[in-house]
Amino acid sequence: MSAGEQGSQYVFNKNIRITQLGKSGKIEDAIKVFTQMTQKNTVTYNSMISAYAKNGRVNDARNLFDKMSRRNLISWNTMVAGYVHNGKVDEAYKLFVKMPRRDLFSWTLMITCYTRNEEVEKARELFDSLPFSYRKDVACWNAMISGYVKKGRVNEAKRLFDEMPVKNLVSWNSMLSGYTQNGEMRLGLEFFVRMDERDVVSWNLIVDGFIQVSDLDSAWKFFQEIPKPNVVSWVTMLSGFGRNGKILESRRLFDQMPSRNIVSWNAMVSAYIQNNKIDEARRLFEEMPEMDSVSWTTMINGYVRVGKLDEARELLNKMPYRNVGAQTAMISGYIQCNKVDEARKFFDEIGTHDVVCWNTMIAGYAHHGRINEAVCLFKHMVNKDMVAWNTMISCYAQVGQMDTAVKIFEEMGEKNLVSWNSLITGFVLNGQHLDALKSFVLMGHEGKKPDQSTFACGLRSCATIAALQLGKQLHQVVVKSGYLNDLVVSNALITMYAKCGRILEAEFVFKRICHTDAVSWNSLIGGYGLNGYAKEALKLFEDMASEGMVPDEVTFIGILSACSHAGLVDHGLKLFKSMSEVYAIEPLAEHYACMVDLLGRVGRLDEAFEMVRGMKVKANAGVWGALLGACRTHRNLELGRLAAQKLLEFEPHKTSNYVLLSNMHAEASRWDEVQEVRMLMNARSTGKEPGCSWVEVKNQMHRFLSDDSTQSRAPEIGTTLTRLTAQIRNTFHISEISA
Template identity: 60%
Template sequence: MKLKHGIRSIGEAGNHVFNYNRQIIHLGKLGKVEDARRIFSNMTHKNLVTYNSMISVLAKNARISDARQFFDKMSIKNLVSWNSMIAGYLHNDMVEEASELFDAMPERDNFSWALMITCYTRKGKLEKARESLELVPDKLDTACWNAMIAGYAKKGQFNDAEKVFEQMPAKDLVSYNSMLAGYTQNGKMHLALQFFEKMAMRNVVSWNLMVAGYVNSGDLSSAWQLFENIPNPNVVSWVTMLCGFARYGKIVEARELFDRIPRKNLVSWNAMIAAYVQELQIDEAVKLFMKMPHKDRVSWTTLINGYIRVGKLDEAQEVYNQMPCKDIAAKTTLMSGLIQNGRIDEANKMFSQIRARDVICWNNMIAGYSQSGRMDEALNLFRQMPIKNVVSWNTMISGYAQAKQMDRATKIFQAMREKNLVSWNSLISGFLQNYLYSDALKSVVMMGQDGKKPDQSTFACALSACANLAALQLGKQLHEYILKSGYMNDLFVNNALISMYAKCGRVQNAEQVFRDIECVDLISWNSLISGYALNGCANKSFEAFRQMLSEGAIPDEVTFIGILSACSHVGLANEGLVFFKCMIEDFAIEPLAEHYSCLVDLFGRMGRLDEAFNIVREMKVKPNAGLWGSLLWACRVHRNLELGIFAAEKLFELEPDNTSNYITLSNMHAEAGRWKEVERLRMLMREKKAGKQSGCSWIEVQNQIKHFLSHDLAKQRPENIQIILNTLAAHMRDKCNISDMESVYDIL
C-alpha cells in the first residue's frame, strides 16, 4: 500500500508540474511575466521543462538579462536549455551573445545549427552563416539549408540562394517555399511566377506566397486571379486577399470577400475590422466588432486604435476599460493615443503601470518625451531601457536634433554599436534643421565610407545643404550621383534639385529638372515659383502660378509666400495686395506671419513705412522675427529712426542673442549723431557676444567649402588682402576705365 501511495504521489506531483509548466507558457504568451514568475517561485517541484519554459517566457518578453540569470543558475542543462537561451538572444537581435553561447555549447543538434545560421542571416552576416552551414555535421538536415536559402533570398542575393538550393542533397516543401518567398518578398514577381510554375511540389503556402507577392506589388488583378485558382484556400489565403483589397482602399470588395469566407475565424474578423479602421470607418468597425462571436486581444486593440485614429480618445479609453484582459499591446496603443494628443503625463502614468514592457512600449514613451521637447526625461528612460534597439537610438538622435542640441545628438550617434540608414539620415537631417549645412554634407561622405548607400531622404537633405551653402559644384556632383543611383524618378529628390539650382542662381537648370518630372506635385510648383522669386523673375513666378492653376493644382500657404516674395523683389505693391486678397478670399487660406512679412518687406522697400506698420498693427497673427526684421531693414534704408527703434526693441525680445539687430540700430543712431546710444548698444552687443559662438560664413572654392569665422586671427592675412585688392583694382581699371584708383581704395 505504501508503495502504491508513493507512486500515486509521484504521479500527482508530475501532473502538477506539467500543469504549472503549461500555465507558465500561457502567461508568457499573454505578457504576464510576473504572474509566471510567481507560479515558478511557488512550485515545490521543478523540472528542466520548468526552467526552460521560464527562459523562453522571459526572453520573448524582452527580459533577456533575467533569462540569462535563470540559465546560469541551472545546475543541470540539456540541449533544450541551451537552444532556448540562444533562441532568446535571437528573438532580441543579440547576435554576438548568441554566438558566444553557441561556441560554449558542450554539444549541438541540428536545431542549434539552424538557429545560429538564422541568427547570422538576420544580421546580414551571410559569410558567417555560410561558414556555419559548411560545419553542420548532418548534411541531410534540410532546416539548416533552408535557413541559408532564406537568408540569401531575403537580401536579394538570388544567385547565391539558387546555388544553395541546387546543392541541397534533399529538398522539402520548405526549401521550395523559401526560394519562392525570396522572390515574392523582394517584388521579383516575374521570377517568382517562373519558379512557381516549375515547382516539383507546392502547397497552400506556395499559393499564398504568390498572392501576397502580387498584393505587395500592387497587382491586385493577378493576385485575384491566383486566389481564385487555389485548390483549397485556407484562412491565410482569404485574409491575404482581403487585406490586399483593404490596403488599396477597395473596402467594398474586401467586405464582399469577407462575407464569402466559408468558415470565419478570429483572424478573418480582425482583418475586416482592421480594414474599416484603416479607412477611418469607425462606425462600421464597431458594428462588426459587436457581431463577433468571440473576441481576442487583437480585436479589442484594433478597435482602440480605430477610435484613436479618428481622434476619439475618450471612446478609446472606454473600450480599453471594458477590455476583459488588458495586454501590453492594448496598453501601448492607448499610451500612444495619449502621446499623440499631447497628454504626456497621463501616458507616463500608464507606462509606469505596465509591468513587462517590451521595446515598442519603451520607444513610444521615449518618442513622446522627445516630440514634446522633454529630452531630460527621454534620456532618463533611454538609460533605464534593459534592451535598446536601433529605433531607440534613432529616436534619441531625432529628439536632440529637434531640441537644437546637435552636440548631444552626435554623441548618441557615435555611441551606437550598429547604425542603419535611418540613423545616418536622422543625423544628417538634424544638422540641416540646425543650419549646420557643412556638417550635413560631411556626414553624407562619412555615411558612404561606412558602407551605407544613400536613399531619397539622404539626397534631399544633401541637396538642401548645398542650396543653403550655394555650393553649386557639389550640387552638380550630387545630381550626377543621383542619376547613377537610380533616384531620378523620385519626386522628393527632384523637388530638392529644383530648389538647389534655384538657390544657386541656375534658374534654367531648375526649369529643366521641373520639365523632366513626369507628374509634378504642389511642392514642385512651389519650388519653381519660389526659385523664380528668389532670382528676381517675378513675371515667371506669376506665369508658373497661372499654369499651376490651369492644371488643377490648388495653391497653399507656401505658394503665396513665393508669389508675395516675387512681388517684393521687384516692388509690385499693388499686385502684392491683389495676390494677398486672392489668397484669403479665393482660396480661404489664413495668412501666416510669413505672408505679412512679405507685405511689410514689399512696402518697406518702396519707402511706404506707414502702410507697412499698419499691416503689422492690424494683422491677426503674432508677428515673428522675420517680420520685425523686414521693418527694421526698411527703416534703416529710409532713415526712420523712431519706427526703427520700435522694431528693434521687438527683435531684442524675440532674438536676444542676434547681434546683427544691435548693429543695425547702432548704425541708425550713428547716422543721427546719437553717439551715447551707439555706445550703449555696442556695450550690449559685446555682452551678447561674450561666450557665444562666432559668426560664420562660407564660400565654395575649388569644389571645397571654406569657412570664415569672425575674429579668427588665423584668417587675417594683410598681405593676401593687399594682393587681392590690387588684383581687383586692375580688373576694374581694365573693365570700367576707372582712372582715379585712389577713390577706389578709399571705398574698399
C-alpha cells in the same frame, strides 16, 4: 514503470511545463519550476534559456548558458536564437563564431538575423562563407533573397534567385514578394506568369501587391481568379477595400465569406475603425463569436483614434485578461490628448511592461518636451532596446542638446540605421551641418548603408552651406545605392542644386521624376526665385495648375519671393490676392513678409506699412525685417525706427539689426543716435555665439568664426585680404582716371 522511467517522465513533463510557461510570458512561474526540479538534463537548461530569452531576459539566459556543464548543439543554437530574438545581433555573432560545431540551422539563423536587422552586406558575407555541404540547401538562399527584398534591392534578389542551384516554391514566392512589396507590379506580374507552379500564397501576393499601389480593380480581378482562396485571400481583399475607404465593399465581402475565423472578424472591425466608423465597429465587435487580445486591442485603439478615451478605458476594464498591448494603446491615447500625467499614472498601474510600453511612455515625454522625465524613465528601463536609445537621441536633439545626444549615441552598444539617422537629423535641425556630413561619412566607414532619410539630410546640409562638390558626390552615391527614384531624395537634390546656384541641374532632376508631388514643384519654384528666374518661376506655377497639382502655403512663399526679387509688383499683388480668393489659403506671416519686401523694393513703403497694419496674423521678425531693409534702402528713417523697434522685440541679440539701424542714423548724420544704438548693441550681444560661415576648397569644407584667434592661417588670410583690397582700390582708381 521503473524508478528510472519515472524520473525521465518527471523531467520530460517539467521541461514541457517550462516551455509552456515561457511561451505564455509567465517567466517567474517558469523559474520556480526550474528551481524546484530535483533532476535536470540538458533539455531542461535549453528550455529555461529559451524561456528567459523569449521574455526579454537575455542576460539571465546567458548566465544560465555559461553555468551549463554540458552543452549540445541545441544549447548553442538556443542561445544564439535568444540573442536574435532580442535584437542583440553583435552578441549573437560573437557566440556563433565560438560555436564548436555548426549545423545548417546555425548558419540559416545567423543569416536571417542579419537580414531581419537589414544588415544585408554582413548576411551576404556569411552566406558566401557557407560550407560546401550546405551550399545547395535552399533555406539560406531563401533567407538571403528575403533580406534583399526587405531592403528594396530587388535586382540583387533577382540575381541571387537566378544563381540558385535548387529552387522551391518558397524561393519563387520570396522573389515574387520582392516585386509586389516594392510596387514593381509590371515585373511582378511578368514573374507570376512565368512561375512553374503557384500556390494560394502566390495569388495572395499578387492581390496584395495591387492593393499596395491602390489598383483595386486589378486586385479584385485576380482575387476572383484564385483557384482556392483561403482566409488570408479574403482578409487581404477585405482589408484592401477598407484601407481605400470602400467600407461597403469590405462588409459585402465579409458577409460573403464561406467561413470566418477570428482574424476575419478582427479585419472587419479594423476596416470600420480605419474609416472612423466606431459605432459600426463596436456593434460588430459585440457580435463576435469569440474574441482574442487582438480584438480587444483593435477596438480600444479605435476609441483612442477618435479621442473617446472614457469609452476606451471602459472597454479595457471589461477585458477578461489584461493585455499589455491594449494597455499601451491606452497610454498612447492619453499622450495624444496631451494628458501625459494620466498616461504616466496608468503606466505605473501596469504590472508588467514590455519594451513597446516603455518606449511609448518615454516617447510621450519626449514629444511634449519633458526631457527630464523621459531621461528618468529611460534610466529605470531594465532591458533597453534600440528604439529606446534612438528615442533619447531624438529627444535631446529636439531641445538643442546635441552634445548629450552624441554622448547617448556613443554609449549605445549596437547601432542601427535609425540611430545614425537620428543623430544626423539632430545635427541638421540644430544647424550643425558640418557635423551632419561628418557623421554621414563615418556611418559609411562603420558599414551602415544610408537610406532615403540619410540622403535627404545630407543633401539638405549641402544645400544650406552651398557645398556643391559634396552634393554632387552624394548624388553619385544616391544613383549607385538605387535611391534615385525615391521622391524625398529627388526633392532634396532639386533643393541642393538650386541653393548651390545650379538651376539647370535642378531642372534636370525635376524633369526625370515620374510622379512629382507638391514638394517637387515647390522646390523648383523656390529655386527659380532664389536664382532670379522670376519668369520661369511664374511659368512653372502655371504648369503646376495645369497638371492638376494644387499649390499650398509653401508654393506661394516661393512664387511671391520670386516676384519680389524681380520687382514684379502687379504679378505679386495678384497672386497674393488669389491665395484666399481662389485657393482658400489664409496668408501666413511669411507671405506678408514677401509682400512687404516686394512693395518695399520699389519704394511703396506706405502701402507696405499699411499691409503690415492690416495683417490678420501676428507679424514676425521676417515682416519687420523686410520693412526695415526697405526703409534703409529708401532712407525713411522714421518708419525705419518703428520697424527696428518691433524687430528688436523679436531678435534682441541679433547684431545685424543694430548695425542696420545704426547705419541709417549715420546716413542721416544723427551721431548721438548712432552711439546710442552701438552701446545698446554691445550690451545685448554679450555672450552671443560668433558669426559663422563656410567655404568649400578642394572638396573640403572649412568653417570660419568671427574673431576666431585660433584659426591657424589667420595671418595668411589677413595678408591676402589686404592685397585683394589694395587691388580693388587700384582697379577703381584706374577706372576713375580712364573715365
